[in-house]
Amino acid sequence: MKLMHETPTVFLVDPDPRFALVVDRIAAQMKINFKQFSTAEDFLAAYTSGTPGCIILEFRLLGISGIELQSRLATDPVGLPLIFATAAAELPFVVHVMQHGAISVLEKPVSELALWDAVQQAIARNQRVRRIDAKHSGVRKRLARLTQKERQVLELIVQGNANKTIARTLRLSIRTVETRRHHIFRKTGTQSVAELVRLVIQSESRDESS
Template sequence: MTEVPATVIVIDDDPAIREALGSLLRSVGFDVKLLASVNDFLKSGRPDGPTCLVLDVRLPGQSGLEFQRELSRENIRLPIVFITGHGDIPMSVQAMKGGAIEFLTKPFRDQDLLDAVHVGLARDRVWLENEKALATLYASYESLTPREREVMVLVVAGRLNKQIAADLGVSEITVKVHRSQVMQKMRAKSLPELARMADKLRQASEKPQDS
């Protein structure tokens, strides 16, 4: 299966800076999208593969920092490297507290930007891989029947087959059949692995869902 290429999205309202950054990033092999505003990004959407934003702090309309806060409120994870010609310490602190990869003041070294982008893309790859693994886990869980889900909950809680049978009012043989089906459908090789899967599902259900 072909890996989806990484993309760097540059959002800066200065055409000369956009083009210069685009040339730099393309020179090291990145796919690059150049945009003039946050609104342009919202219209085009993010690519499917690993993505990193190179975002100017001061933009027409919604500023870079305002956009970062909006992403945080919506629980959308997207690595951001801030660039600015008018940075100050409170602004940089706010950006970094908001989860920015880096806060670079123009003029900055090309290598500093490239290093920050590499970090951002690596972070996004991990996020995307985790999301894919969780989606696969959800699909496996959704394939369970209601009774199999009941058995799974009791199994990972440490209940024995005999106890589960009494809890559910079924025979111990029936519990063993359901338990075997749970292990097979969840692709769990052991009880500890099934317990870890259940814990991941529980943790994910307690988090706000990404928009």
């Protein structure tokens, strides 16, 4: 992931030059970057996963549609929030994109105030997701240091098992369990079972409060 302080970019996927001027003006007022693409294909060719910002796009595009682009980006865990802006905001399309995570659907001609609010909300969401992902990435790296045998011991520790029980379950000597336990604490930077359990919970959760 790129650095958290990197300036966000508003990506406009829409060939409309007049609307591009509006979005560019708002981006300039917000002191963030602006890039326009006429097609989803052009955007996908240039986009790098993890880039901070948001996307404003039209439903109806030549080639890949706005809805299909939304579907493709859904697999990115830190993907950009989407704002749809269109003159053809038919109800079934609106319902579909909102159910799949769009920030909002704005009808052209778009109110600059509504667009400003939507972009602000999208940028805030993206920053929150990136912050959570960075936190969990650090946790996952600590756990990734463990060997497969240490992970087996870790799983049983987290379940609340004592060394004797772990040794019996894995058919190991107590001394071997104690050695692996020591390695687990050292590699994960934890000093107690409670800290270790908390670390594992954090690695499995996408909740910012964990």
